[in-house]
Amino acid sequence: MTAARPYGGVKAGERRAQRRAALLGAAFEIIGAQGLDKLTVGRLCAEAGLNERYYYEHFDGRDAVLSALLDALTEELTTAITEALAENRGADARTVAHAAIAAGVGVLADDPRKGRAAQIIAAATPRTRARTAEAVSSFADLVASSAAGHAGHAGRAGHAASAPAAPLRFRAGYLVGGLVMVLGGWLQGQLPMTREQLIDHTTDIFVLVTSARPAGGPA
Structure with missing residues (x-):
């Protein structure tokens, strides 16, 4: 299998870790500022600045988050x-x-x-x-x-x-x-x-x- 090539000098594994960290940081922000009810996939991804497909790359639901x-x-x-x-x-x-x-x-x-x-x-x-x-x-x-x-x-x-x-x-x-x-x-x-x-x-x-x-x- 061909390894994922670096993009912008950042390896695929590092990009994945950065996306996960961005999602978790956004989740802390939403829950801390607005409450648990506001933690939706759309709001979380918008806060993190990521496409929703990256959410499902890391989590299978809110409990996992x-x-x-x-x-x-x-x-x-x-x-x-x-x-x-x-x-x-x-x-x-x-x-x-x-x-x-x-x-x-x-x-x-x-x-x-x-x-x-x-x-x-x-x-x-x-x-x-x-x-x-x-x-x-x-x-x-x-x-x-x-x-x-x-x-x-x-x-x-x-x-x-x-x-x-x-x-x-x-x-x-x-x-x-x-x-x-x-x-x-x-x-x-x-x-x-x-x-x-x-x-x-x-x-x-x-x-x-x-x-x-x-x-x-x-x-």
Whole structure:
């Protein structure tokens, strides 16, 4: 089979990726600014500046678009948080937590349409609700692993950190689930706090809860 030739110096695979990114960006814009009901094939393609055939090149329906948006957002959040953790490796627990929380909040707050769209998409369909629950669980694992790693580094210099124990994993899940709810209210203007206050207070809670000894644990 003959490989697709470059057009304008851009390879076929790159053009396809650019079209997909344009469609997803347009979908975020429409949902964030106008609501989910306005996300139609015609409106999406017009916003992206693409022929409708390119929509069907990537998606077989609106559910597929919503799932792709959620996956893209989860990947962006994961990348931002893991980079913040890596950049602050070796710092004290509060500095690490503050950096990671600021990075995650920044992804949603720097682009208001993205924050609004994320809330709509997360509850849009049974499929996106399930994927949102999976994402929350994944972020909780990340929080628990980071907290366990920091405790291991602080308590046993030169030794590998232990895997997060069940109580820590429970706390991380509780914290992340709570943050999702609080952040949603803040993005909607229901919580009278500045961005810095939100991050600071969230950091305080994360450090307090993840560093406390489990009930019934060793003194």
